[in-house]
Amino acid sequence: MAEEAVSSIPTHSSSSAAPLGHSVIPIVNKLQDIFAQLGSQSTIELPQVAVVGSQSSGKSSVLEALVGRDFLPRGSDICTRRPLVLQLLQTKRRPDGSEEEYGEFLHLPGKKFFDFSEIRREIQAETDREAGGNKGVSDKQIRLKIFSPNVLDITLVDLPGITKVPVGDQPSDIEARIRTMIMSYIKLPSCLILAVTPANSDLANSDALQIAGNADPDGYRTIGVITKLDIMDRGTDARNLLLGKVIPLRLGYIGVVNRSQEDIITNRSVKDALVAEEKFFRSRPVYNGLADRCGITQLAKKLNQILVQHIKTVLPGLKLRMNSALVSVAKEHASIGEIPESKAGQGALLLNILSKYAEAFSSRVEGKNEEMSTAELSGGARIHYIFQSIFVKSLEEVDPCEDLTDDDIRTAIQNATGPRSALFVPEVPFEVLVRRQIARLLDPSLQCARFIYDELVKISHRCLVSELQRFPILRKRMDEVMGNFLREGLEPSETMIGHIIEMEMDYINTSHPNFIGGSKAVEMALQQIKSSRLPVPVARQKDGLEPDKAPASERSLKARAILARPVNGIVADQGVRPVADIEKFTSSGSTTGSSWGISSIFGGSDNRVSAKEISTNKTYSEPVQSLDHSISMIHLKEVYS
Structure with missing residues (x-):
């Protein structure tokens, strides 16, 4: 599906913005749906418009006015608690002149909602399922498509409003969380920012412009929207705001008049509100000459034009990135192979995967793997290094005479003689002291076994057969089985090492040619004394x-x-x-x-x-x-x- 969408992207844009928008924006929307299902939104940045603003600034009213229908949850407190990706798609009218308007949710494929009140209820229910019913907030998207002949092709993302004080089940850091969520969208260079600010508040204190300025300091992607012009203080107007004389924006400002809460309670339609908005601007001489900056209709046209122009700017790089990603995925798919449909074929595939895994493990141990790292020792070479260097060094560091003082030797001899004095030095203290020193070899030996176990576990993790990329559960299960197998082998190995040390402690082989007896030790000591004193x-x-x-x-x-x-x-x-x-x-x-x-x-x-x-x-x-x-x-x- 993604390959078809990429191939349908036009290479050259036409001179007319509307035909290009009608052909390109739906393709971008289709790509967004595909990436949303795959969960790979961050890999490729697609153009879209993010709506930001403080709580109750009128964001939802602006979106409803753009659609021309009442379909969003409304209220005096926080209503948008999950990001809503709204894709507006323009359709043709029927031959008889009738209109067909409906909506579709991505989580309910194939189901069309012709009643927009049902769309509102589904948004509310889906929000409650994820964020709870007590004002909780979630960053998981709700994707909604609206097909209508009365809209222009635009993709909008309605984000939760910036709030200050937590209410309900909201955490104490709700403001920081919402700002982080908003920044994750608007920081992308491909995202346009629709900053909504009410006219009855100071523009210099606008949260929307403040967070938009952080993500877009040059102002190339920010569009200002001034709402609630009808409730400004008497004697004031928003002319200077719309002209950009207070806080200038490169893309300018659009002023709109939304439905009030009373209009919503009395079920005043959006169409009637649009007519009232037009009368408002005509009845205010201060807004004469600003027709291109006032009204929902002008906002829709400007958003469509800016979005199309933005797509034209990012289209070459977008197509290049997607083509390179398709080539990479095609190579990966070819290396993985096809999945057989029959059970016999699936069994053969599983056996082939296990055989390749065993061969990869063996090749890494024997040093025949071509993909082994040259930066460090690994596999069998690492095991050899553990035996020949680490283990030997740990044994050499064990001093046989450490913690063995003359007092210990004297006390051991006296304990072995019992109540009588001994004419000869008994063997019992020698064996007692030697056993104690031999026992010190147990810890280095057990440590060596654990090092070998760790290295074998690393080898098993690095034996990634390409076919296992398709079967993550099988890969996880193989890791568990291999880990249990090595762990089961470690326990008898440690037991055997302990038995070997116990055998050495139980029998001191004094007949060994390297063993030095008492008379031999005295003779060697006398020879050393004589050799140190030359005759003069x-x-x-x-x-x-x-x-x-x-x-x-x-x-x-x-x-x-x-x-x-x-x-x-x-x-x-x-x-x-x-x-x-x-x-x-x-x-x-x-x-x-x-x-x-x-x-x-x-x-x-x-x-x-x-x-x-x-x-x-x-x-x-x-x-x-x-x-x-x-x-x-x-x-x-x-x-x-």
Whole structure:
């Protein structure tokens, strides 16, 4: 339907405004109906006229006068509570000269309303269904077409009047809501603004002109309407207002005289009101020479001309946008394909969609999808990164000795010994402490599983098969099923991870080649101590140097000799032993048996060292002369004394 409407839009406008309006405005109305049904009004802006004004300013009376029939809800309080899109379509008279006037609602297709009082009741009922019966306001449209030979082709949008104080069920911010609703229409460049202001109020305080000025600051789209000219104060008139001398508008002003509330109560017809309006302007000499600015008839002609001219302005861009949108939609439709009518064909289509979805999911995991993003890791590459980088890093950050102090170790050993002192270090505290540290690996492992689950969920959301665009419910259901499937797989995965950690905690494999036992740990510790202390020979004292002024190497040797002082008064009489021998001696224990080493715990021969063994166990890095040897011995004796 939209394609037919676009193809029927004339490319070149004719010189006559009426024929163009008669051919173009109905096409625009048809497009508006199509977009309203599709709910895509904001995608393409269509030309229309929005009627704005404060509450009880006479907007509804102006619309009724344009139609020539009484069909809108009227009253002293707020009446227009939903936007009413009114499409006036001119029809031809019958050959016998009779007229056929009727209305159609978009929400009641095919039903014609020949009685305009029924149209009023349907508008009121539809408003109450959406906005409630206690003065509530809604932004959902009511679309009404009126076919009559007495109207010109115009599309008008009657918007709720601007109010200040909430009444009934209206929210406290009713004024802000109504202004936001009005701005959503009049801010569009394709929308003309019909600003209605009563003549018995100051034009500078007009809410309609104020909100129109915000949406159209240059005034290229605003038409001013001055109502209630017949109830102005005596001695005043609206001539300067109509001439634009107070607040100028590029499109000018039109003055009208509406039916009063008394006329509505007495059922005075709109036709009689139009006759009375004409008499009013003729009887007022001040309005002489302003015939083109006074009366409903002039307002209808001007609106038609301005709307047609506005359509001529926006027509090229409108047709271009619609053609590009049609091309895009046609490509999308071709990619989606046709819907088979038979059940067998529908089953095959469903199976094809599921197969494509599974292939898309698999290709994203395996990295074979051509549409994968190059800006970030995704799919299987992201899963690999989680395992190899995030998970490994989280494990490396777990310090096995964190929160494990010497006091904890000492307390664990003492608790394991019970009431007696232990000769050997028991294994129970080791297992207790190790289990506690192994348990710390559970949280990083569970976090890794959740990361993988989240990535799989993202992959399932990105596997959008083109056919699924036609079936949003199927797409939603597939997402639910896939999410439940992955969630059901996450629970046993977390349980299995917990079991693995429990298995590692229950059995400590001390037979593993990488496990370091107690004797091996002591041996490695002794080797590290020995390697950190290299043997240093006794340096010769240079001639002419005092002991206090000896080189740093000799002073270091003195310190080592002091540390290596024999326990039982044994003094070396032939030089200083190497550091290795000193360490061997000090580590093996004294001859008194008061101190004992690790080697005595694990068995072996007596580790006591006699003075003879100490004196005979000597090593020299180089031969020394007798003089140097005597000096060294004297020096050592002084040190030990």
